[in-house]
Amino acid sequence: MNISYMYSLIAVMVLFLLAYLGAQVTVGKVFLGFIIPFLAAITFIVGFIYRVVDWARSPVPFCIPTTCGQQKSLPWIKSAPIENPSTTGGVIVRMFLEIVFFRSLFRNTKQKLKEGDKLSYEWEIWLWVGALAFHWAFFTVVFRHLRFFLEPVPACIQIVENLDGFLQIALPGLLLSGVVLLAAVTFLFLRRIFIPQVRYISLASDFFPLFLIMGIAFTGILMRYFTKVDIVGIKDFAMGLVTFHFHIPEGVGGLFYVHLFFVSILLAYFPFSKLMHLGGIFMSPTRNLTTNSRVKRHINPWNYPVKVHSYEAYEDEFREKMVEVGLPVEKMIEPEPPKEDAPPEEEAEPPEEAEPPEKEAELPEESEEKE
């Protein structure tokens, strides 16, 4: 039984207590309110850039896109310009669909063995739905939160928030993104617990961000709808953060500090973790390369000369046999082969022995032949 989620759960609970208790004293507020968020933001920005630059430092020696459709070959054969993109435009569309709509995940199937001997593959859309809901809701939430850091609030944020609250229920108005985020993250967590294979492969580091984000969403929702935190105070505080005029906000409880602390932890944790898939997806060579590898030469920057068994060495070894069956040769056999011919022959011995004769004999029948 994989209990790695317990470690993560405990870790997040400890973090919760730390923040909640810390917020009871002034020193704690200073740390939780300014110092930690500041350090976290720096860690995030520097760490993120460092990781991406570090990836970029390694070259892409070969053009290895995964082709998921018909190649562009003969003019009368319809090619798949996005799934097998031979142009940069195609790659951009492919990457856009991948990053914004999780194209590959959309293909997901679930394999089953039916009636003991029939394999079936059914379209499995829920992972895609859950993942898309999660990421889009998260993005919307983050985007909405920019209103705390910008004065005046740009119209686009207001529009998104209006859309987000289109249900127009509850007071303050229910914003869908927060609820969807919490629901989706819970779904992704339950998936990891209840699907045996996914549970088996899950590490503590898969659960930790889930619990953290659950905590963030949960505290956020609590503050907005239930404890009804002082929005003006928080805006004031947030503006202080970005303009470096720190002051401790009035009338904000421990919950706010927990929320902020969780966000800080998430930011600081980000560059060291799998969350870097946000940057990595842009760098994935199986997706971001054009599939024109036979049209345009891809340069391998570290290409180096290698030892090759030359035709001359080959002919030297087999010349007599070649001449015997009438195969053309570069050099005709001299009447008495000089002694120098011996070494390559000796060198050539091993593989012949290496292939056990009986294996060769049984090849045709046993179809043991290799491509």
Add this chain to the structure above:
Amino acid sequence: MSDPTPEELLLGIDPKPPQTGWMDTPVEIKKGIYCYASNPKSVEYVGLPYPRQWNPIEEDWNLPENWKEIIYKGFRERLDRFRSIKVFMDICVRCGACADKCHFFIGSGDPKNMPVLRAELLRSVYRNDFTAAGKILGFFGKNFKKIGGARELTLDVLKEWWYYLFQCSECRRCSVFCPYGIDTAEITIMGRELLNLIGLNIDWIATPAANCYRTGNHLGIQPHAYKDMLDFFADDIEDITGIRVDPSFNRKGAEILFITPSGDVFADPGTFTCMGYMMLFHFLQEKYGFDITWSTYASEGGNFGFFTSHETMKRLNTKMYAEAKRLGVKWILGGECGHMWRVIHQYMDTNGPPDFLEEPVSPITGTKFENARSTKMVHITEFMADLIKHGKLDLDPTRNDHLKVTYHDSCNTSRGMGLLEEPRYILKSVCNNFYEMPANCIREQTFCCGSGSGLNAGENMELRMQGGLPRANAVKYVHEKHDVNMLSCICAIDRAALLTSMEYWVPEVDVTGLTELVANALILPGEKERETDLRSEPLPGMEGDDAE
């Protein structure tokens, strides 16, 4: 022999993972699954490190003293050289989308055959040795490491690598479904490179690679024998058609060089495909003055180096251009093969540039193969599809009427190239009964034959039949639904591997190369009335004559 029957094998699939976590489940190297260790003489012949006798099921693998250091350095070097491996080590979120996409997992239920876990075997060591998080966790002790998914490279871990990296056929099906395009083939390729640094290859890769290096082909066929084989096929063709074909070898000044996997020269049913090439070239020569030569030096399209290391791949692949240059041909035509085409399509041009060749133009139709402008190498199905489209082949598809054909996309040509329609177009032109397998098992979602990437040995038959199950199961489906009796493919390893897999899972279905079907239908100028197909099986309507 302990190989399970199909029923036993199916019953043995338990997709439920074990109670113990994967890091706490030690590897058990099982007979029927693992391949024999590389023969030291083969390793030595190509000059790869640490050739020695060793046996996977023995405790001691006779590793070099400093093997950990070698692996560590090798890993570092590869992280610096391949962005793919670096990114793929970092960004997996373990969503599990890849898990049930792998034919080896579907057929075995072994959780370490889930692509994600196969990669985690390496990733865990990567985290420990190369990441900040791993180092921080390591500071708190071994258990913390484990919680963070990191572990040290021990002998057991190394054995686990070896065992599972030779249970991946580099088919890339998982990478189609991965939301980040993480390609287990890349991970397996790197892992095998690392293993090769300390002499841990399997013999079904090491010896063919050595043979390719020496004789030009993996079976170690020497030039005179190669010619003899083709002469022998010419005899067969003469018996069947009354026409004597006369292929030329190593001929300087030919317009085109033809390179195909040597497997087709050696074993049925590939031999019939080889006969198909010979008949096609003869037809084109007679009718249009087509000028092509075979080579005994570059007599292998397949590249067993690709399963060893990028360097060995290049050392073998270089022969193609070298031979084209020596013979002074204009361009190269490549036969039906899977990973050969992955190498040609995605790797070969980096070994060029072949500026001594010309942009490929079909001498018969005048079609410019613009998609091969830089590599100067054209796939036989691209070439044939173009001929058929222009009406240049005289075809009688009724000669394939005794066959109900389905088509298996090779992993490499579909996911490493996108060659999907050309073979289908040809198939539909040369046979009247063509049925597709279900959509989730063809084209970019095709299943591996189960024996790709050098795993087509005899001693790992259980593994091969496990891996072959998804493909065979889909064939069985069309066999039951449409009475399909022939599985066509464009890969030499398929022709070998699927034959065994069909015998095991769907014995009613036989295996053929595409060009064999073309040759069955192809009307050679001046041929006698054919009574049999290339396999000397009576043609439809000729059964009676033959029986008497």
